[in-house]
Amino acid sequence: MRKILANRKEQKRRERERNVEMKPINNNTLTALTSLKTTIPLVFGMVFSSDRLYVAIAAAVFATFWIVLNVFDQLLFFSPVVTFYLPDDAITGFILTNITSVLMGILVAMNMYIFRDSIRLKFDKSIFSGSLLAIASSACASCSSIGFLVTSTFGGFGIVTIDLLTNYQTPLRVISIVILLWALYHVQNKIIKPCVMPN
Amino acid sequence: MKNIRMPIIASISAVIFLATALALLISLSVLQQYDGIFYVYGQTQGIARGQQQITNATSSSNLLSLLSLISQGSSYQGSKSAPVTVIDFSDLQCHLCARYVKNTEPMINKTYIQTGKVALVFKHLPNRGFDSMPAALAAQCAQDQGKFWQFHNLLYEKQGPIDSGWANKDNLKRFASQISGLEMHKFDSCFDGQKYKSFVESDIALAHSLGFTETPSFIVAKSDGSSPQKIEGPQPFPAFKAVIDKELGGVT
Secondary structure (H helix, E strand, O other): OOOHHHHHHHHHHHHHHHHHHHHHHHHHHHHHHHOHHHHHHHHHHHOOOHHHHHHHHHHHHHHHHHHHHHOOOEEEEEEOOEEEEEEEEHHHHHHHHHHHHHHHHHHHHHHHHHHOOOOOOOHHHHHHHHHHHHHHHHHHHHHOOHHHHHHHHHHHHHHHHHHHHHHHHHHHHHHHHHHHHHHHHHHOOOHHHOOOOOO | OOOHHHHHHHHHHHHHHHHHHHHHHHHHHHEEEEOOEEEEEEEOHHHHHOOOOOOHHHOOOOOOHHHHHHHOOOOOOOOOOOOOOEEEEOOOOHHHHHHHHHHOOHHHHHHHHHHOOOEEEEEEOOOHHHHOOHHHHHHHHHOOOOOOHHHHHHHHOOOOOOOOOEEEEEEHHHHOOOOOOOOHHHHHHHOOOOOOOOHHHHHHHHHHHHHOOOOOOOOOOOEEOOOEEEEOOOOOOOHHHHHHHHHHOOOO
């Protein structure tokens, strides 16, 4: 009986310790989120004022994604003449495309900064998932050859997939932006962390 | 050595930058507004180079002649003697086709069809979903009674998400009943009996023979079907204008 009581006491003590340990972690996350106001401009300054190359990389990636996504959205055409237009029904998609392209530009440039400084030799995985989702949702949303290819390859299942991607294009793009923002948060953490003095 | 190199690199960079800016200015030279929509377009490559010539144009020219298309039973707008034909391959469920119908078609109609310069022919390419084929069959049944364009405009106006049920058989019949002058018993018997299934399938075969897989896709050709030019996607009016004017020989 004493042993059981002693065990329970020990368990409670461990739980209390665990809770105490958890509190600083939660505080840290909260602090990290609130400190984004300071860290994001700091990271931007570190990356983009250190070398013009990163500005060029960001601009190139932005331009590439802007062109690809707008071609998929059927707003930008190269044949028979170079044409860009923005009808009413495409305004939301166009805004999301711009946000995605800007985020991609910033993220790739920041990852290149990390890569060149050899802090980490890995690209953030969420960049790929975010960009893939953005491209897939816009490509399939247009009644394009890609949609036809998927439909003809996978038959009925392909049609259902394309339907889902087309009908839920806007939410999917919002999700991709959230993923890219998450990637941005991680990348800025990676850049800023080596500057923080350990306790 | 480093001091000597720097101005050279800077000058080369400046030249590249200026050349890029100049190229952009030339290629995106025109900013115009039609009916409240801004278009940026340029013609640096030249229209002829930008066009994708249809490879089997000679063999398909007869199939693409206006009289041949009309005799097959395809729906059309405009004069039979119009010198240029625009053939529209569309799916009634496709939202990009609706974008074209809303933004570009009215301008083509006003500028070219009303003036007798262009005839617009509709061809079915139902590949967007399970309800696309029934919608095409229903539209063709409306054509049986000369009400194709009313039905076509009504479907694009009421268009919903793909395969969400907005274009199921019951709703298609309901849409048909909203068209004044359409005899429903004739429509129902045509639609239920899938009278135009082979017609729609021949339209799909024609589209595939021309290499079209996406909707909307267009052929702009002379009325005898010669000199066909492809336009793919819901392109704005200036793109159509460039091709149509070329087919008309520069006369607008």
